[in-house]
Amino acid sequence: MGGVTEQPDPPRFASVDDVRDRLSAAGYLPSDAIATTVFLADRLGKPLLVEGPAGVGKTELAKAVAAASGARLVRLQCYEGVDEARALYEWNHAKQLLRITAERTGGSDDGSGSAGGGDWDALRDNIFSEEFLLPRPLLTAIRSEEPVVLLVDELDKADVEIEGLLLEVLSDYAVTVPELGTITARHRPFVVLTSNATRELSEALRRRCLFLHIDYPSAELEQRIVSLRAPGLDAALTESVVRLVGRLRELRLRKAPSVAETVDWAHTLIALGAEDLTADVVRDNLGVLLKHQDDIARAVVALDLTSPGLT
Amino acid sequence: MTAALDTRLVAFARALRGHGVVAGTSEVVDAGLVMQAIGLEDRERLREGLAAALMRRAGQRPVFDEVFDVWFPAAVGLRTAVEGDPDADTDAPDTVNNPRNRQLADTRPVRQLTIARNSDATEVRAIAQALRDELAQALADNDIRALDALAARVVETLGRLPNEASTGSWSGQQALDALAPQTAIAAALARIQDGALDVPGGSGDGSGGSGGAGAGTAGPPSGSRFVDRFTRDELRSQVTAFRRRVETETRRRNAEARGAERISRYAVRPPAEDQPFLLSGRTDVDELRRTIAPLARKLATRMAARRKRASRGSIDIRRTLRSSMSTGGVPMRPAYAHRRPARPDIVVLADLSSSVAGFSRFTILLVQALAAQFRRVRIFGFVNVVDELTDAVVSAAPGTDLSTAFDDTARLTRWHRNSDYGAALHDFAAHHLDAVGHRTTVLILGDARTNGTDPAYDVLREIVDRARHVVWLNPEPASAWGSGDSVAHRYAEIVDMRECRNISQLRQFVTRTMPVR
Incomplete structure (x- = not known):
């Protein structure tokens, strides 16, 4: 595991018992299997792929981990047709258009006649800056200043392309925005992927995750x-x-x-x-x-x- | 981590691979990290941790558990402590590799209850009776640890094979036959009812003292009385779990005697989805049926995705200009013309002769579950005459047992009860060819064993020409195609023939390769 951050984050949990106690305190009673796997996901720095029947608390687990470790929960709810613009980031086209229009009217007021050449370079740098970037859950989780728990919910509902995107994001915890450069995570997020198994997730994704099947409790x-x-x-x-x-x-x-x-x-x-x-x-x-x-x-x-x- | 432990982990992963749990090198490395992170103090946590690192889907869990029990046994030799005792099994994986420890275990005094080699039947019966009493008590108390300890003792006392000197092996079956754990249910029920009488708030009058039959049927229903009607079922599943404990214990003892590698190869049950259709007995069919619903859902998702993607194509100029109004006339988002892809038809032509009936029935049940996904589904069965079964299958309410609907094969046979592919194809072409059109996917199910009759390749070609796709699912292994009276290899030249021996291959077909357009 190459260090993603300058200095790796301290582990969130000290032991399996610690996981169990703190999740319980957060209102989620974990089975031994759940506590063990959450502990390992934290220690090994791997995403946690959670499967199981509907209503056994897959999503609740992510919320409880966030509450127990004092992290912010960032949630990406998957649905059929969710795409990069909804998952990663998007440029705020309308705002960019407004900015361009404002520039043009401002220029004609000066009476200089042409708004060409050097102005355009400045303008282009301007409209592709942070101000016009709309971060979506994945980018939000990566850019966050504070520790986060990233929940990718019902991944099986999304199309296969999103899996490819996730593979890239989850292997390096970095996102490349062509106009801005590569953004690397300050804290390695604790990632929980949930699936109801309506679709087989790809082997490549499964291999990168720790697998947890939550069944009905005892x-x-x-x-x-x-x-x-x-x-x-x-x-x-x-x-x-x-x-x-x-x-x-x-x-x-x-x-x-x-x-x-x-x-x-x-x-x-x-x-x-x-x-x-x-x-x-x-x-x-x-x-x-x-x-x-x-x-x-x-x-x-x-x-x-x-x-x-x-x- | 010690080298011995590393070796054991690698061997464990190799044993898993032998059972279809594909654990790659990176997974094994993860498993090593897991061992380091949680240590060996708690065997159940180790089990969960390794499962998280090595398993990829929930269906692999039973196999994983069985192999785990063989390679990381709960104890060595005769168990003196029950799992869960703090200091009982801490270093179990290590001790296995240590010959001195093994010797130590072997020289432990054998308990007095062990059946002597020349013990007669009455003695065995007496021991079994004593153990059964204990079992009934443990069941009544619902004491998991007592049950676990009891399983170990049952194997120890009743499971030893007579020729132990030479092979040193144990038989869980023999032990269970002698013990007959299901007979303890009635006794356990009686004990629970006796116990309930002592409880002051029990409010039951305990009239039916002999068994659970009277529970909850008469008298004013109270809280405890109502749930008491589950007691018998709960005890029954406890007994099933106890049987599994005995089997696990047997595997552990045998693994010690013969080596974990050998036992994990032969004694671990293959998962249901890898069991060949052709060998499936009636009991397995239930388990197989349970996997249908997820398959149908998966195909539905796939088809929906396909339909959705199909709506991206040529640009709809009018709608694009309309939507560009909000961006000041700049067409930022092109609107695409909707194409309405037709839902395909599916025609199933299934061999229902006794040799492949299990497979065909199962697949027809799958098709029934899929009916909503296709514009029209028609199902034909044949042995040597074709008859349409669509009404019988599709009109049945979901969840009802259909397997009996095909039992009456009288309509499908003429003169003899052997399958005749040539005659069936001729018959289909003569009477039902109008069911096959340019949008039709034809699924043929059968082993292509013609019993020496004319295979009618030309008729099959005619069907292929008319249909959009023809896929033949063959429950025999591809290596057997063309052997004996099979003409599968010749049919395979005409149609797309696929090996479909078990659930995992069927799933592969439905989720990846089934032509849905």
């Missing part, structure tokens, strides 16, 4: 997450909720309930003032956990929730 961890996020729910009920969700995940559903939905469900129960998890409560609120009608129908059968009121 029952014990999920209970702690729920009691952290929905503190109003009493312990026995929390346990019941987590067991119910765990059972639902074992059914073959189109969309298994994720952690986010478990927490929503816990909030629902608090709002309803439910004391116990009963078949009626579950049946009436299954829509919070399951998003497809046929999933709900299947769960009703599998959990034996049928009642005369429901067909």
Whole structure:
């Protein structure tokens, strides 16, 4: 690893336990796998590629790392058709045009007649200066004076070209703007890439990253997450909720309930003032956990929730 | 880091490569850095760290875990401590390389419960019964560490093969057969219910004392009663996990006796996606089906991208001038004319004879999932007569089990039940050739084994001439094409024939090479 900055940044975390404690303090309860991998990503200075089902907290992880290490979060949300101008930088054309127009009118006021030659060189240098540069997330992260966490969210939604761009940026943490020269990162950003695996990411990109697959948490961890996020729910009920969700995940559903939905469900129960998890409560609120009608129908059968009121 | 550890890491990476986890040199270097950064104190953290450095996709995890357990075992010899004890397994990877330590382990006193070589069946049964009781208790307590320790003891006492003197090997299967861990579920349930009675807030009357059958069906439903209906399922998955623990433990003991390299080559299960379609049993089909949805999504993304790109082409002058108004008449952003690329048709012609039926069925299920991506999908099945299956497949609700829909092959056979490609092609050309047009992609699925009948190359050529693309997916390895009664090599001269033996090749085809225009 060649030194990107003059002196390498001190590591953000001292140990795996330190990661776990500080992420927990930031409101994110990491599994051992997550804590270990975050620690390594920091130590080895490599980007972290996070995959996993929707709603297990991939994006939350990046936010928590930012909060725990006191860094600014810079987020690049990928979507189909995101391009260099949206990801890296863009020239502010409208402002440049205004500048040129202002120059021209100013010149004619002087009555000198021609605004040619040397003026143009000065003008060109002027309109391709920092003032007219619109930094996008990647450049923002590189130029930042303070430590940053760069989150490239849902990279699989973007086109393949963006991967090439990222490869370049992530290998040197430097960006070349032809008119301005190369801009090198002052601090090596902590980079988190997330993917829902709708598209295979290229091997080249995968090779440069540490890979972390976040799965649904263990029952014990999920209970702690729920009691952290929905503190109003009493312990026995929390346990019941987590067991119910765990059972639902074992059914073959189109969309298994994720952690986010478990927490929503816990909030629902608090709002309803439910004391116990009963078949009626579950049946009436299954829509919070399951998003497809046929999933709900299947769960009703599998959990034996049928009642005369429901067909 | 010691040289022995380096060697072990490199050998570990090589074993992974043997199982399709391609770990390059840079990954191995990373893995070395990982070892340095987190040390060897915590085996689970080491596992996660190495996984982060060496793995590239989630599907590789089961293979990785099995190989890891062989190369970085939890202990040496008979386990005296459970994983997770602070000082039990700190230097495990090192001790493996140290012959003195190994000897030490071997001379440890063997526990009294070990089956003597000449022990009779009743004694084995008594030991198994004792272990089963312990298992039931551990399951009832949901005590992971007790389960782990128990797995080690089960292998130690029940898994030793009779001819251990010569080979020193262990059999997880034998141990599990003797123990029959699934029989402990009922006992564990009973224990949990007994325990629930003691809890003051339990509020259940415990009427159905014999099992979980009565739980949650009668009486006023209370919180604990409702979730109690999951208990049996939870115990069942705990038992499955316990079986895996026993298998892991067996691999560890065998690796010690025979060398990690050998065991990691033969005893690690290949991932589902590398299992050949032709060998897949019924149980595997479930697992295979689960991979369909992501494939369909991937193809959808690919096609959407293609369609989007197709809309960049000639400049639409009128719209460009319109949009230049905001920049003072300077056309800064050209507007492109929209092209509306047609969604292609797809025609599937699948051999449904028994030899390749598993493969064809699976691929048809995939096509069903893809139906939304194509303008029109038509599916034809044949053994030696062609019949259209489109209605049966497409009208079925997603998620329903379709595999039985094709079981009735009576419509597809005439006179005999062997596949006849020539007759099927003739039949298709005679009755359904209008399904193939200039926008049609034809997928032919089959092994091209004609059973000695006329292969009808000309008819296939006719189909190729009419269609936009014809792709033949063959579930046999390319090396077997043309052997015996296979005419795959001759068909391959006419159509684009591809080897498609397992899920990873199918995925490769769908995400990279399937012609979608």
